[in-house]
Amino acid sequence: DVKVTQSSRYLVKRTGEKVFLECVQDMDHENMFWYRQDPGLGLRLIYFSYDVKMKEKGDIPEGYSVSREKKERFSLILESASTNQTSMYLCASSLFRGRETQYFGPGTRLLVL
Amino acid sequence: GESVGLHLPTLSVQEGDNSIINCAYSNSASDYFIWYKQESGKGPQFIIDIRSNMDKRQGQRVTVLLNKTVKHLSLQIAATQPGDSAVYFCAETLHNAGNMLTFGGGTRLMVKP
Numbered sequence: 001d002v003k004v005t006q007s008s009r010y011l012v013k014r015t016g017e018k019v020f021l022e023c024v025q026d027m028d029h030e031n032m033f034w035y036r037q038d039p040g041l042g043l044r045l046i047y048f049s050y051d052v053k054m055k056e057k058g059d060i061p062e063g064y065s066v067s068r069e070k071k072e073r074f075s076l077i078l079e080s081a082s083t084n085q086t087s088m089y090l091c092a093s094s095l096f097r098g099r100e101t102q103y104f105g106p107g108t109r110l111l112v113l
Numbered sequence: 114g115e116s117v118g119l120h121l122p123t124l125s126v127q128e129g130d131n132s133i134i135n136c137a138y139s140n141s142a143s144d145y146f147i148w149y150k151q152e153s154g155k156g157p158q159f160i161i162d163i164r165s166n167m168d169k170r171q172g173q174r175v176t177v178l179l180n181k182t183v184k185h186l187s188l189q190i191a192a193t194q195p196g197d198s199a200v201y202f203c204a205e206t207l208h209n210a211g212n213m214l215t216f217g218g219g220t221r222l223m224v225k226p
Contacts, residue, residue, distance in 0.1 A: 004156075042202075042216055043138075043157075045213060046171075048213070058213075090156050090157070100145060100213075101162060102207045102214060103159060103182060104157045104158070107155065107156045109154075
């Protein structure tokens with residue numbers, strides 16, 4: 001079974017703090033994704049990566065950055081957290097380009113005060 | 114994605130009945146479709162997929178039907194159980210094109226004991 005893990009299930013941060021969300025997959029998948037999920041807006045793609053050290057902007061990259069130093073790990077960084085970044089953050093991975101089935105982690109619910 | 118969440122369409126069924134969840138997809142060129150299940154507080158879980166060269170695909174207690182003429186996808190759950198209560202959403206993409214998944218807004222399934 002594919003396993004995608006996220007470092008925290010719940011996180012509370014203050015406005016202006018730098019926040020790191022970590023995601024690890026154990027199936028040697030090439031592609032990794034970060035989404036946020038909000039009521040009324042569904043899943044929105046923030047960033048994705050097709051390979052180590054590669055990153056591509058998704059639909060809503062503003063206020064976020066990512067890092068992929070190792071194939072199995074994809075980090076989402078909020079440089080200076082703001083209250084409008086309070087959300088559920090979901091990481092996903094897929095085998096490679098052309099195999100689009102994405103497998104999701106359990107999610108991190110982030111509250112920015 | 115569609116604007117749902119707080120206003121998610123809801124399907125309420127009696128335990129043991131069959132459930133049918135519908136999804137209208139947007140891109141007539143899409144040729145690969147996935148159904149996900151998301152339980153409260155968890156990440157989406159892959160259920161079943163179907164390619165456009167098929168009209169029907171069956172899994173364990175689930176069946177996906179694809180009608181390309183009207184761009185409609187449905188998920189049928191046989192003998193619905195309380196553990197099936199969740200939000201279900203579909204995703205579409207153009208296979209082998211390296212395209213991102215486009216997610217639907219979701220339907221909340223509530224199973225009454």
